Amino acid sequence: MTLEGKVFIITGAGGAISSAINAAFHAAGAQLALADRLGNAERARDQLGAGLAVGVDLTSLEGVQAMVAATLAHYGRIDGLIHTVGGFSTGKILEFKPDDFTRMFDVNVKTLVFAVSAVLPEVLKQDGFIGGISAAQVARGAGAGAALYTAAKGAVALYLKSLDAELKGSSAKAGMIYPMGAVDTPANRRDMPDANPNTWIDPAEIAAAFVYMASRSSRGRVLEMQVFGAR
Numbered sequence: 001m002t003l004e005g006k007v008f009i010i011t012g013a014g015g016a017i018s019s020a021i022n023a024a025f026h027a028a029g030a031q032l033a034l035a036d037r038l039g040n041a042e043r044a045r046d047q048l049g050a051g052l053a054v055g056v057d058l059t060s061l062e063g064v065q066a067m068v069a070a071t072l073a074h075y076g077r078i079d080g081l082i083h084t085v086g087g088f089s090t091g092k093i094l095e096f097k098p099d100d101f102t103r104m105f106d107v108n109v110k111t112l113v114f115a116v117s118a119v120l121p122e123v124l125k126q127d128g129f130i131g132g133i134s135a136a137q138v139a140r141g142a143g144a145g146a147a148l149y150t151a152a153k154g155a156v157a158l159y160l161k162s163l164d165a166e167l168k169g170s171s172a173k174a175g176m177i178y179p180m181g182a183v184d185t186p187a188n189r190r191d192m193p194d195a196n197p198n199t200w201i202d203p204a205e206i207a208a209a210f211v212y213m214a215s216r217s218s219r220g221r222v223l224e225m226q227v228f229g230a231r
Helices: 016-027 038-048 062-077 098-125 136-140 147-166 186-193 203-214
Strands: 007-011 031-036 052-055 080-083 129-133 173-179 224-227
Touching: 007 016, 007 062, 007 098, 016 031, 016 038, 016 080, 016 203, 031 038, 031 062, 038 052, 052 062, 062 098, 080 098, 080 203, 098 129, 098 147, 129 147, 129 203, 136 147, 136 173, 147 173, 173 203, 203 224
Parallel strands: 007 031, 007 080, 031 052, 080 129, 129 173, 173 224
Antiparallel strands: none
């Protein structure tokens, strides 16, 4: 699988999962715009040893438009977007707090909608790929104890499916991945010290799934993939 000569924006590029995505796309030949808060973007670039660090507030439409402009100024084209920005929260419905609602939908949905709206015209020119991350709760149909998170990630999935439907007639593609369990990240190891991380999902497998989806032709596109950890 190769993405040689393709240009991808990776949002949330400084995160643990996105670090694996950065490495996998770079290894596949893609040139990367690593978009995140400026310090995170610069650390992601330094860790990878390649790419363009783009500081951006993804909850600002002007910010994502500037992200696209910076990528075009540096590379001259944009073939795709891998949107990794997201947040998790727990809480029963009877424990609802308005701030939780705002935070879950801003970080999971607003950032995706803004990023896609800014990048889509360029991706259409290149018959490219836009990918995002949903959640196991969405694939299973319910998320007891995490209803707001599940609702926000459900919106992510339906937004990307709607995007895919609107791409009919073009060779551009959209898709999403459902991590079907805990992902082996430093934060999860810290928060769940008694769990066995050897059964968790390797971030490199999520990254490989995105490379696979992004490298498909329009005659073999993959809209959804579920990625599981060890049994």
